[in-house]
Amino acid sequence: MVLRFFMLAGVFLCISCTDFERNNPNDPGSKDYRGYQIIEPPSVGQSSGSSSVESSSSSEAVPNSSSSNLPSSSSLSATYSSSSLVSLSSSSKPSSPNVACTAANNTSTQYCSNGIMKQYDFVTYEEQTYKTVVIGTQTWMAENLNYAANGSKCGNSDCDTYGRLYNWATAMALSASCNNSECRGGANYKGICPSGWHIPSNDEWNVLNRGSLNAGMYLKATSGWNSYNGQSGNGEDTYGFSALPSGYGGSNGSLYAAGSYGYWWSSSEGGTYYAYGRYMIYTSESVDIGKFDKSLEFLSVRCVQD
Numbered sequence: 001m002v003l004r005f006f007m008l009a010g011v012f013l014c015i016s017c018t019d020f021e022r023n024n025p026n027d028p029g030s031k032d033y034r035g036y037q038i039i040e041p042p043s044v045g046q047s048s049g050s051s052s053v054e055s056s057s058s059s060e061a062v063p064n065s066s067s068s069n070l071p072s073s074s075s076l077s078a079t080y081s082s083s084s085l086v087s088l089s090s091s092s093k094p095s096s097p098n099v100a101c102t103a104a105n106n107t108s109t110q111y112c113s114n115g116i117m118k119q120y121d122f123v124t125y126e127e128q129t130y131k132t133v134v135i136g137t138q139t140w141m142a143e144n145l146n147y148a149a150n151g152s153k154c155g156n157s158d159c160d161t162y163g164r165l166y167n168w169a170t171a172m173a174l175s176a177s178c179n180n181s182e183c184r185g186g187a188n189y190k191g192i193c194p195s196g197w198h199i200p201s202n203d204e205w206n207v208l209n210r211g212s213l214n215a216g217m218y219l220k221a222t223s224g225w226n227s228y229n230g231q232s233g234n235g236e237d238t239y240g241f242s243a244l245p246s247g248y249g250g251s252n253g254s255l256y257a258a259g260s261y262g263y264w265w266s267s268s269e270g271g272t273y274y275a276y277g278r279y280m281i282y283t284s285e286s287v288d289i290g291k292f293d294k295s296l297e298f299l300s301v302r303c304v305q306d
Contacts, residue, residue, distance in 0.1 A: 111240035155246025168294035179295035233282030249298030
């Protein structure tokens with residue numbers, strides 16, 4: 001009888017332990033799993049919508065990793081959460097057993113993609129030619145768009161290198177009223193991209209980021225990013241994407257965080273006054289997701305092929 005009591009007690013404890021683990025919000029297999037957080041930072045200057053920081057969860061379970069706060073010199077002074085879109089172990093890094101090149105071997109016509117030299121393709125738009133690269137199943141511009149739309153600003157004060165910055169409605173080629181209301185925005189929405197290309201949706205950014213370990217490290221350019229604590233903020237540019245820290249613009253005409261942060265729009269709206277975007281930081285190897293004020297914040301644009 002005593003032995004049976006202890007055996008039953010052990011089974012009860014084991015079941016209780018299992019239930020606790022599967023209800024743990026940090027367990028991807030749990031019904032309570034929270035996934036990564038989506039951040040809504042306050043806008044630059046006076047917002048036409050709410051300026052408080054809000055968090056909402058996504059149904060897609062993606063591991064978390066560390067991020068950083070915006071520099072004190074930036075008006076967009078929200079504290080971003082530690083959520084990132086990509087954070088995997090080092091064993092997940094795409095590998096090539098016979099690596100024959102690095103980004104240091106890139107030329108004006110060739111780029112190293114995961115250890116293999118490839119030819120850039122090019123697309124000409126409004127008398128400017130852009131490099132393009134194939135990453136997985138997608139083809140992306142390897143440069144920020146530099147289309148001189150009315151009201152756009154030069155990223156990092158250098159349009160030729162860093163492209164231009166746009167508010168959301170301008171990037172989407174929609175009426176300015178769409179910055180203060182929900183308008184059409186989604187996959188394959190052309191915006192100000194050339195024919196056959198479009199502003200990437202939130203889902204298309206997800207596809208790009210899932211393909212590599214600590215996506216920011218592999219997407220950031222090998223030069224142009226600020227250093228911190230004696231460490232370089234540059235990336236490895238593993239796929240030829242060459243993300244640069246253009247900073248972001250305010251509706252007051254100011255430029256913030258140049259050299260330290262890069263921000264890019266998606267076509268996906270996040271409410272009346274906000275749309276989703278991605279950002280990379282000089283102190284981090286991740287790519288993070290945020291909501292940005294459609295009217296008051298001017299971000300970069302990368303076009304993806306239809």
